[in-house]
Amino acid sequence: MKIVVTGGAGFIGSHLVEQLLKAGHTVWTLDDFSNGRPEFLSSLKDEKRHTLIQGSVLDRRLLKRLIDKADVICHLAAVLGVKNTVDDPLKVIEGNIDGTRNVLELAYPRNAKVIFSSTSEIYGKNENVPFHELSDRNYGASSVHRWCYATAKSLDEHMCFAYSSKGLPVTVLRYFNAYGPRQTNSQYGGVVPRFITAALRGEPLEVYGDGTQMRCFTYVDDTIQGTIAAINAKTNGLAINIGSNRSITINELAQLIIKLCDSNSPIITKTYAEAYGPGYEDMPARQPDLTRASVLLGYQPSVVLEQGLSATIAWYRGRS
16 A cells, blocks of 8 residues: 555654555655654665655645555644643644644545544543543643643544545544653653653652552554554544553552663652643543454554563663
């Protein structure tokens, strides 16, 4: 197949591009390098079935040229991260909504399949875990910028489902806390890269809040497994959770990373107000129901947390 991957030089995108090429597909990678890095795809520089283009999904003319060649568009390009949602909500709202609208509008005349990467943030403050794909969303007040990313992604999903009802083949994948090599956006709130970086430097690991928040972390190889399965499956018009069903508290995660790094770093706590400013809200637990992914995609996460963290730590050590 001929596949366009937006955001393909990023953390998840670069792993996806590599695996698509290994499977024999022809791939065009579009990335503006705001988060992605060309070196993540440096091993592909001699790959004739891969083309890397620097550009934005907001550039409709460029995007159209690529989509007009494609059977499938994997839309991973996004403005993400807690820091962005707090500091620059307009950037988050416009970047996510306008980019997704462009992808869907341009894919529709060609009936090109769209795989849209969404997020577990969709579920907001809903406390009824595990989250299944029809779970309610529960967000804070619109005056709290922390919720602008979830709101933008929610509207993106609405657009996906609206185009699906018009006949466009669209599948929405809700990623749960993907981590692994190449995840370098610690400044945007990624807890795994933030903890690993601190532990390897012998610096304090900063836990925000009381550290009892429960999360399920998904190694990037499992995230890619689910994404490629969705490309090949008939799941049009559906949202599907892609994640792990092993929960761990943030305190436990910090302790585990210190152990795996053989570090003497201390663990300290900061309030959310100290980390992000007043008014920040978080949710106590986030866990996916993976029934739909298992039944429709044959998806089963296979990389245990200790194994995935060790591989990620090794990658960070190799960069130092």
